[in-house]
Amino acid sequence: MAPPWPEGYPVSETRIGVRTSELDSFGHVNHAVYLNYFEHARFEALKRAGFPWETLDERGWAIFVVRVEVDYLAETHREDQLLLRTWADSFRRTSMVLAQDMLRDDGSGTVVARARVTAVWIGPDRKPMRVPADVREGLTRETA
Numbered sequence: 001m002a003p004p005w006p007e008g009y010p011v012s013e014t015r016i017g018v019r020t021s022e023l024d025s026f027g028h029v030n031h032a033v034y035l036n037y038f039e040h041a042r043f044e045a046l047k048r049a050g051f052p053w054e055t056l057d058e059r060g061w062a063i064f065v066v067r068v069e070v071d072y073l074a075e076t077h078r079e080d081q082l083l084l085r086t087w088a089d090s091f092r093r094t095s096m097v098l099a100q101d102m103l104r105d106d107g108s109g110t111v112v113a114r115a116r117v118t119a120v121w122i123g124p125d126r127k128p129m130r131v132p133a134d135v136r137e138g139l140t141r142e143t144a
Contacts (some may be wrong), residue, residue: 035070094128100117
């Protein structure tokens with residue numbers, strides 16, 4: 001089976017361990033916590049593509065999430081280890097879609113959640129800007 005990301009695109013991998021404070025009254029990770037995991041992994045992917053927080057701040061850029069779609073496929077519990085894979089799915093002029101898979105990091109390959117996040121690039125003037133070519137290149141290894 002082919003991977004879900006475009007051929008040749010880099011895939012960022014981030015590992016996260018579930019903490020007790022992230023559990024709900026049913027003893028599994030609360031669905032809202034998954035959004036935090038996905039967000040952390042997206043910024044790790046940007047950092048690996050050459051755009052850590054410091055660079056975004058220096059350039060006056062921001063990234064505003066405008067849409068999140070999550071499919072919850074399996075429970076996660078205290079002390080589970082998770083592997084999040086993040087990749088660029090598509091770009092428009094001022095926005096991009098990052099896709100993400102969250103798997104149990106136990107060798108089973110069980111996908112526990114999938115996300116698609118649409119984010120708009122914001123410039124120093126606090127208005128939408130074209131997704132920078134070097135960002136596109138860093139996330140795809142292709143030029144825009």
